[in-house]
Amino acid sequence: MKKILACVLLFASFGVCAGDEVKYSLGLRGWSHTYSASSNTSVQVNSPLISGSIKYKDFSFTASTLMQTTYVNTSQSYVMAVRTDTDYAVGYTIYDNVTLLLGNKTISGPQVNDMVGIFYGVSLAQPIHDQGFIFGTFARSNSVSNLDALTGSGTFNLYDLGYGHIIYKNTSLNIGYRQQVFTTAANDKYTFSGATFGVGFNF
Numbered sequence: 001m002k003k004i005l006a007c008v009l010l011f012a013s014f015g016v017c018a019g020d021e022v023k024y025s026l027g028l029r030g031w032s033h034t035y036s037a038s039s040n041t042s043v044q045v046n047s048p049l050i051s052g053s054i055k056y057k058d059f060s061f062t063a064s065t066l067m068q069t070t071y072v073n074t075s076q077s078y079v080m081a082v083r084t085d086t087d088y089a090v091g092y093t094i095y096d097n098v099t100l101l102l103g104n105k106t107i108s109g110p111q112v113n114d115m116v117g118i119f120y121g122v123s124l125a126q127p128i129h130d131q132g133f134i135f136g137t138f139a140r141s142n143s144v145s146n147l148d149a150l151t152g153s154g155t156f157n158l159y160d161l162g163y164g165h166i167i168y169k170n171t172s173l174n175i176g177y178r179q180q181v182f183t184t185a186a187n188d189k190y191t192f193s194g195a196t197f198g199v200g201f202n203f
Helices: none
Strands: 022-039 045-057 059-070 078-097 096-108 115-127 130-150 154-168 173-182 188-203
Touching: 022 173, 045 173, 059 096, 059 130, 078 115, 096 130, 115 154, 130 173, 154 188
Parallel strands: none
Antiparallel strands: 022 045, 022 188, 045 059, 059 078, 078 096, 096 115, 115 130, 130 154, 154 173, 173 188
């Protein structure tokens, strides 16, 4: 399946768009994180997050991908999971830099059925001084298919917070924290969490 890159939920982290003309943004981030499931935890992994968005007036479209990542348990005795995430979302800005999101998440991996869910959420990008801004995204899916082989669907929550600093015209550096939590119908939780760091470009 083709992976188109952009930013879900991360649209806010790559700069503050203004004006009525069409705006484009591109984001490249690293996510240094672990995967926890039941009593097992993976070793730290560094995964690339690639994203992009297009905005016209109050409307936006974003797409993003987490490149294929392999999670090995801390004793490095077995592979806990292998996954690739792809997100698409449309957004509507309701107040200043607050944007409502509605999108689709697909999680794929070798020898497993794709896990697919519709999510909704909100993103914020707020300038705090001439060169700095804070950003945040919260998103949730009430039903992700094929999340668990026995209980079927489950829920998904995303939390993504951080700070960005403009270093040259439309180029910014950012640092933050990102967490994904998947919960099955049996209340088993799969958590991916860790720090992010990257660069964003606005055109």
